[in-house]
Every structure is written in structure tokens, then in C-alpha cells.
Amino acid sequence: MKNKEPLILAVVVFFSLVTYYLVEPYAHHVMHKQVDSENFNYADLPSVTKTGNAANGKALVTGAAACTGCHSISKDGMPAPMDAVSAAASYGVNPPDLSDAGAVYDVKFLTDLIKNPAHALKVEHKFDANKGKMHPMVPFFGAGGDLDQEVADMVAYLQSIAVSKDELTPKVAYENACGRCHALSYENWTQIGTKPTFKHKKDSLAFDIQVLEYQDSLVKYMGKLPPDLSMYIRSRGEHYISTFIENPQNHLAGTAMPRVGVTAESAEKVIEHLKDAGDTKRHEREAVGQNVMWYILIFAIFAFLWKRSVWKDLH
Amino acid sequence: MAHFTKATSVKDWLNQRLAIEKVEKVMASEYWIPKNINFLWAMGMVLAITFAILLVSGIFLLMYYQPNVDTAFYSVNYTIMRDVDFGWLWRHVHGVAASVVFLVIYIHMFTGIYYGSYKKGREMIWVSGMLLFIAFSTEAFSGYMLPWGQMSYWAGMVITNLFSGGSLHADFVVEWIRGDYVPAQAFLTRFFMLHVLLVPLAIMGLIGLHFAALRIPHVNNQDGEEIDFDAEAKKYLDGDKAGSKVMRFANDFMSKDMMIVGIFLVFFFYLTFYNYGFAMDPVNFDPADGLKTPAHIYPEWYFLWSYEILRPFSIDIGLMAFGFAQVIFVLLPWLDRSPNAVPASRRGAFKYWFWMMLVVMIVLTAMGKLPPEGIFSTIGLVAALVFIGMWIALPFITAREKKV
Numbered sequence: 001m002k003n004k005e006p007l008i009l010a011v012v013v014f015f016s017l018v019t020y021y022l023v024e025p026y027a028h029h030v031m032h033k034q035v036d037s038e039n040f041n042y043a044d045l046p047s048v049t050k051t052g053n054a055a056n057g058k059a060l061v062t063g064a065a066a067c068t069g070c071h072s073i074s075k076d077g078m079p080a081p082m083d084a085v086s087a088a089a090s091y092g093v094n095p096p097d098l099s100d101a102g103a104v105y106d107v108k109f110l111t112d113l114i115k116n117p118a119h120a121l122k123v124e125h126k127f128d129a130n131k132g133k134m135h136p137m138v139p140f141f142g143a144g145g146d147l148d149q150e151v152a153d154m155v156a157y158l159q160s161i162a163v164s165k166d167e168l169t170p171k172v173a174y175e176n177a178c179g180r181c182h183a184l185s186y187e188n189w190t191q192i193g194t195k196p197t198f199k200h201k202k203d204s205l206a207f208d209i210q211v212l213e214y215q216d217s218l219v220k221y222m223g224k225l226p227p228d229l230s231m232y233i234r235s236r237g238e239h240y241i242s243t244f245i246e247n248p249q250n251h252l253a254g255t256a257m258p259r260v261g262v263t264a265e266s267a268e269k270v271i272e273h274l275k276d277a278g279d280t281k282r283h284e285r286e287a288v289g290q291n292v293m294w295y296i297l298i299f300a301i302f303a304f305l306w307k308r309s310v311w312k313d314l315h
Numbered sequence: 316m317a318h319f320t321k322a323t324s325v326k327d328w329l330n331q332r333l334a335i336e337k338v339e340k341v342m343a344s345e346y347w348i349p350k351n352i353n354f355l356w357a358m359g360m361v362l363a364i365t366f367a368i369l370l371v372s373g374i375f376l377l378m379y380y381q382p383n384v385d386t387a388f389y390s391v392n393y394t395i396m397r398d399v400d401f402g403w404l405w406r407h408v409h410g411v412a413a414s415v416v417f418l419v420i421y422i423h424m425f426t427g428i429y430y431g432s433y434k435k436g437r438e439m440i441w442v443s444g445m446l447l448f449i450a451f452s453t454e455a456f457s458g459y460m461l462p463w464g465q466m467s468y469w470a471g472m473v474i475t476n477l478f479s480g481g482s483l484h485a486d487f488v489v490e491w492i493r494g495d496y497v498p499a500q501a502f503l504t505r506f507f508m509l510h511v512l513l514v515p516l517a518i519m520g521l522i523g524l525h526f527a528a529l530r531i532p533h534v535n536n537q538d539g540e541e542i543d544f545d546a547e548a549k550k551y552l553d554g555d556k557a558g559s560k561v562m563r564f565a566n567d568f569m570s571k572d573m574m575i576v577g578i579f580l581v582f583f584f585y586l587t588f589y590n591y592g593f594a595m596d597p598v599n600f601d602p603a604d605g606l607k608t609p610a611h612i613y614p615e616w617y618f619l620w621s622y623e624i625l626r627p628f629s630i631d632i633g634l635m636a637f638g639f640a641q642v643i644f645v646l647l648p649w650l651d652r653s654p655n656a657v658p659a660s661r662r663g664a665f666k667y668w669f670w671m672m673l674v675v676m677i678v679l680t681a682m683g684k685l686p687p688e689g690i691f692s693t694i695g696l697v698a699a700l701v702f703i704g705m706w707i708a709l710p711f712i713t714a715r716e717k718k719v
Contacts (some may be wrong), residue, residue: 012355012422015673016418019681023681027684031610288404289584297581299580300578300580303573304574306574307573
């Protein structure tokens, strides 16, 4: 009799794959909006033509532009004017420390941000100056010289003090770009920083109270508390997160989340950090997976040989 | 008391007390299996192995899981996935096995339907198998609740709502099942109990019944041939292994079982390590939130076909159709009135009925996941009606079949 098993196997595999295709790739394609990456070009922002001078930039940042009125630059010895909780109470969210901004954020984005924050952040739907709703970050209108040159100088200064691209760690990228709004509890990160280990319960509770107060301000500012991102690498996946960071409006039109303006490299680092939080065992999984596959393959070969030796008497 | 002699070996000692030789004969060496069967008959062993994998991985998960609405999500996604050595492996193995076991169950079921293995004295095999299917469904559903993610919560909400009986508004039944107005602590704790104790016990008992149901009518074969098992077994025992139409379960068919299991495990571990995502719905990695409904609520893939039989109708008709779909498979041995227990390819209209049923169930499965809008809901409605119509037609088309 002809051996029908290969045909039967083909039929089983065919129907299994059709079912798989329909309920997985196809269904997800239908259910979720497809958003393509814009390659972190920020094509809607004007290109930068001037070359900046870091020394002039520093003078502007600390002087005429008054950045340090709200922002700390701890790397250059400029402390924050207020603690995070009070700053959030005043501005809605704690203004970021600018030490590494030059490494984390895109040049075009930074340039436009200084001149026109609501536009660069894509939150003009929320902050319309004509309706009296000013973005908490005041635009820089110039110190009397060429505005574009002055802005370029400031960006050059920020870049000069920032860590190099290679030194930028996933953690720092995350803290700069996301950490002031999004907790990452699996990495012990709160919106006001990593929660230390306290010796006394009351100190721990005092810290938690600060976090809660900060979150209250944030809720007022954003409309709701931005989610904890601990499991986002599993619940949303890399592609979604990457395109969301690039331009939240593409996924959720009208969302209060600003465009973050990170470079492609920084976005990758942010995702790396989210993997560190939500998919910690990925390296171990790859190593163990390979070994198990070899083991089971050898098992299958032995099982096949056993079957052959048993069945040779049966025919 | 029986007469005991001084034991000559450990085996002899045990044999006098446990009759292990007799057990071995009944269970393995003189449990006769027809020779003309193909690898689809190894699905039973594949299922047994997968169940064992589920049991073992589940026991390891149970050591760290916390059935508490405040800590369940954390205990799964942090403690087990990060803190426990190889916790991630146990979880992915458990999740993938829970999904794959249904694929194999469906293959096993459709094998039975195709070869007519539910007919002529084999009704109890079929019925006990369908009871196992129901038990496995309960097990899967209760297990899906435990991580207490968004889909756990909302699927739990939707499925338990079905018990209100549509316009009967028997909301007290729903509350009685949940132990609360919404899925909450009481709900989680009782589903935890069901998942780790009561349903597994029932499954193990049913597996025993399913195996026992095989002993008298014996396993069917791919030609629907009636075999005189006693005569053929004698031929085998007399040394004509090649001439006999039967073989021992062990080691003869078991060696093939193990070969198929080996191939299956290559596929299984490939999924576990490299494509586990299909068995873990991304939405369930968001913690349960009773105030935020997910954009789409759908069950796991293996429930989609029956979900889609419910969905396209108004609630009362939908519930009736759903109930129909749940019980109708159990009645298959009596609905199929043909005198033949042969492969579908050698039968009359049933040949087409079989393939059409397979396609309709796949269509229902696909539509059950897709949002119920536009063309998808139309296709779903048509497929549900075809499904019901086909079952109603089954006794009539099979009664016309001539004996082959």
C-alpha cells in the first residue's frame, strides 16, 4: 500500500497554517492601525543651517535665554531652582535637567523646541497662545542678535557638555526622554527618580508621598497619569513603541503626550531599557533555546532510530 | 490470604503483591493495536505528553503565583519572569503548551471524525473525548484568568455574562458564579482553585476513562477494517509478527509514538523559544483595569469558532446557537446514521460534509477574532448558519449512505 503519511501531514500543516495566519498576522493587521516609521527625520521641522558656538551658547543658556531659571544643568554645576515636586506643582511636570539633552534629542527638534515649544512637541492642540493657553516653556525670542545663530549656539553648548552617543546608556536615555512622566516600577523608577532603599519605613513612606504629590500635578497637567511602562515591551512591542515615541499623534490623535524628539539612536536605547525592564531574560532565553533545540533534535533522531529497529520485524 | 513464595527478584516480589506482569500485559505488551494506522493515531500520546508538560510547568508556576487581585499580575510578570530562575521558561512552556494542546486536540478530533472512529461500539471513546475537550476548555479559560491582565478580566466579564441567559436576565446566576458584581477577588480565587485542583483532577479521571473506553472496541484503523483482534494477536504471539494485522502497544506502536512525539517537541520548543508571542495575547500584559475596556475583546484562538456562533445573532438566538454548538459534537455518533465506519473518502455526501465542516470552523475561527464589522460580520453570520444547517442535515445525508 502507498504510504499516505506525507500527504496527511501536508494537509494537517496546511490547515494549521491557514488558521494561524488568519487569527494572528491577518487579524492583527486588521485590528491595529499601521503606522510606519518616519525614520526620526522630523521632516516637518525646518532644517538647521547655522553652525553654533558652544561658548556663546553657554552665555545665552545661563544669561539672556534664562534656561536655568527653570532647568538644571547639573553637569555644569547648575542646580535645579526647585525640587521636582515643587517644580511639577508650578509647571505641571518637572523641567528636565539639560546635562545630556544634546545627546538624547535631535538637533532639529532642539532648535525648534527653543523657538517654539508647543510646535516642536506637537501639543499645539493643547497649548494655543491665541486662546491664552501658553505652554509652560517660554519660547526664546532672541537676545538681540540673529535668532537662528543664537539658538544654534545654545544647541551647540548642550551638545558640547552631553555624553557622547556611545556613552549614552539605555537608562539615561529613558530617564531623559520618558522618565519624568512614566514610572518604570520593575526597574524601581518613579517620576522623581530611582526609589532608594530606606532603612526606616517612614522615610520610604515620605518618598512615596512625594511621588504621589508629583503624580497629582502630572495628572492635572496631562489629564491622566501616564502609564507605568514596565511591561510595555510585551504589551505593545518594539515597532509600536518606536513609532509612538517618534510621533504620538500618529497613533493617538489629540493625545496629551508630547513628541519627545529623540534621535533614532536614543529611541533604540529607550527600547533597550524597556526590554531590560519587561524582558530581562532575553539573552538567557536565546542561549537556553539553542541548547534545548539541539537536545530535542537528538532525541527525535534517537526516537526515529528506535522506531526503525522495532518496526523492521513488523513488516 | 493468597499463597506467597520467597521472592526470587525485586520484580517477582512486586509481582506477587501488585501483579505487575498482568498490568504490563494489559497496558502495554498485549494491548493490541492495528498495524494499518498512520501518525495521526499518535496524537493521543502527543496529548498525554503535552498534558504532562502542562502539569509539571504548572506546578512550578504554582510555587510562586499569588491568587490575589493586587499581586497576581506582579507575581506572574515580575516574580516569575524576573526573580525566579527559569520562571520565564516555565511560563512560556505553560502558555505555549496550553495553546498547542488545543491544536492537537482539534487534529485528534478531526482524525476521529474523518475515519469514523466514533461509530460502532466506539461511542464511549468519542463521548469521553468530548468530555475531555470540555474539561480542557474549562481548564484553559480558568487559567487565562490567573495573570489578571486586561484580557483576563474582560474575557472573564464577557464569558460569565453569558450565564445571565440573555433576556432571562438571570443576573443572580452571574453574580453567584463571580461571587461579586464584577470579576474581583472571589472570582480570581475560585478560578484559581478550579484551575489548579478541581479541573485537573477531572481531566486525569477522564483521561483514565478515555483510555479504558479503548480496551474493548480497540483502536480504529485507517481502512475501517474489522479486525479479529484475538486471532491476530495469537498469530503475533506465535511468532508471525510480520503476518499479523496487529502489533503490541509497547514497544511496537510506542516506538512510533515516541518518534512523533520527538518531532512534535522540536516544533513545540521552537514555538516556546522563538515564537511564544502567539500564545500570549499582548493585551494581557496590561494589568486588569475595570474602568478601561480594551478596544477588542476576543477569547483565545481555540474558542473563537464557538464565540463566532454566538456573536452574529441577537443575544437570545445567539445563546441558543452557542449552546447548540457546545453539545452537538457530543451527539455525533448518533447523528451519523450511516452503517459505515470507514474513512470519509470512501463515503457518500459525508466526504463533502467533513471538509466543509473543517473549512466552516476555520472561517468561524477567523471571523471570531476579527472585529464584528461590515463584511466580517456577514461572513460570520453565514458561516454560523452553515454550521448549524450542516449539523441538522447530517442525519439525513448519512442515512442515505449504502453499506460499503
